[in-house]
Amino acid sequence: MAEATIDNTAVADGDEGGVRRRDFIEIAAVSFGGVGALATLYPLISQMAPSKDVLAESSTEVDISAIQPGQAVKAVFRKQPLFVRRLTEKEIAEANAVDVSTLRDPATLTEMTKEGHEDMLITMGVCTHLGCVPLGAGEGEVKGEFGGYFCPCHGSHYDTAARIRKGPAPLNLQVPEYEYTSETTVKVG
Template identity: 75%
Template sequence: MSQEAGTATPEGHTAEGVRRRDFINIAAVSAAGVGAAGTLLPLISQMSASADVLAESSTEVDISAIQPGQAIKAVFRKQPLFIRNLTPAEIEAANKVDVSSLRDPQSLKDRTVDSEKNKKGKENWLITMGVCTHLGCVPQGASEGEVKGEFGGYFCPCHGSHYDTAARIRKGPAPKNLVVPDYEFTTDTVVKIG
C-alpha cells in the first residue's frame, strides 16, 4: 500500500501532519528566541556605563606648578585625589622605614614606580586617593596649613589615622594605606589617572 499525502502511517500520523508539527515547533522556538533577545537586549544595554560616567573614568592633571613639598587636591570619579611632589627629605624619611613593621607593608618605590607604565624617574610623585581606608573620611595634609599628622603625610581627623610621607598607615584605626589609583605620565607635566 503506497503512502500518499494525508494517509495514515503505522504510528497513526500523516506524513503531512509531521511536517506541519515540525514547522510549528520551529516557528514557536524561533518566536520565543526573538522575544527573549528583544527583552534581554535593552536590559543588558542599560547596564553599560553612560556617557557622563565614561567621561569621569579617567582624568588628566597638569602637575607643572606643583613645587617639591607641595600637594594638590583633584577630583577623580567624584572622590578626592592627592598629588604630592615629594622632597628629597620626604623620600629619605619614607625609605628609612622598615617595611616589615608596617600594617600594610609597601615601600615608597612600590607606591610610586611601575615599570609597565613608564614611571621611572618620577619617584618623587605620590598619587593617592584622598579617602581614608577606615571609614572614608578625607584626610588633611594636602593643602597648605593643614595638619599632616605625626609622620608628616596625612591625618584623618574623623578617627585619628596618621599616614606617613608615602601615604602609608602608621597609626590609628585605618587598616590599609591610602589607595594608589592606576595612572601614567602622558608627558613630563601631565598625568592621566584611570
Template identity: 80%
Template sequence: MADTTGAATPEAVADPHDAGHGDGVHRRDFINIAAVSAAGFGGVAVLYPLISQMAPSADVLAESTTEVDVSAIEPGQSIKAVFRKQPLFVRRLTAKEIAAANAVDVSSLRDPQTLQERTKEGHEDVLVTMGVCTHLGCVPLGAAEGENKGEFGGYFCPCHGSHYDTAARIRKGPAPTNLEVPEYEFTSDTVIRVG
C-alpha cells in the same frame, strides 16, 4: 532500475504518499521552526531593554577616569583633584621626603609597602593616593599649603588622629591600612590618567 527483461524492480517503485516527504522539511517542522524563532525574537525584544538599562550612563562613564596635569606641581607641593566623586591627592615628593620614606623599615609598618611599590617606575617623586582615610572615610589634611601633615610629614586625619608618612603609609592612629593608591598611568611625562 530495470532488469534485463524490462520489468521494474521493487526498489524503483515509489509510494505515491511519500512524494515530497523524503529527507526535506515537512510543513509541521517549518511551523515549529517559525514558532521557536518568533519566541526567540520576542525574548530578545523583552530582555534587551532590561539588560541595556543596567549599562552605565554617559555621565558615569565620563567620571570613570580623571586626567591630571602634574607639570605645575613643584617638589613638596600637593594638589587635590576629584576621582569618582572622591578626593584624590597628587603629591610631588622632595628628595628629602623620598629619603625619609625609603629609610623606614618596611617590616615595622602596619601595612608594609615600599615607596617604590606605591609609585610608578621613572616617576618615584609623584605619589597619587585617594584622599580618604582608611579608618572611617574622613578626608586627611596635608594636601593643601599650611595644613597639618601629622608627625611623619605626610597626611593627618583630624577625625580620629591617624598619621601617614610621606609615602601616605599609616604610621600612627586607628587607620588599618595605607591611603589607597588607585589604578593610574602616565599618558605622557606630565599627565596622569586615573582609572
C-alpha cells in the same frame, strides 16, 4: 489469488519527501519565540550598562607640570578626593629610611609610586579607617606627626609616602591605577 505487497515508501501524513507543514510551523514558532525573547531581554540587559555620566568619570587626567617639590594638590576621581604630591629629595630619603617591617601595612615608597617617577605620589584622599578626608594636601593644612597626612576624624597619621604610622587606620592610603600619558600628564583610572 494474488498477494498484495505494502510499499513502505508510500506517502504518509502528507509527507512528500520534503519539509512537512508541521515542521515549518514549528520552525516558524521557535524563530518567532526567539525574536520575542531577544526583544524582551535586550532592554533588560542594556539598562545594566553604566550610564554616560559614570563612564565620563571613570578616568581623570591631572596636569602635574605646575606641582613643585613639597607641594600637593587635590583632584577628584570618581567623586572622591585624589591627592597628587611631588616629594622633595629629603622626603624621599626619609621614606626610604623607614624599616618597612615596623609598619602596620608594609610598603616601600617604590611600591607606592611608578618606576622612574618616585617623586610623584598619587593616592586616594580617603582615610582607610572610616572614610574621612585627611588633611595635608592643601596649603597650610596639618600634616601630622610624620609630615604626610593627618585624618582629623580619629587621629590617623600618615607619612610622606602615604603609609599609616599612627592611629586607628588599618591600611595605607590607596594608590589607584594610573599611568603617565606624557611627562606632564597623569591619567588616573
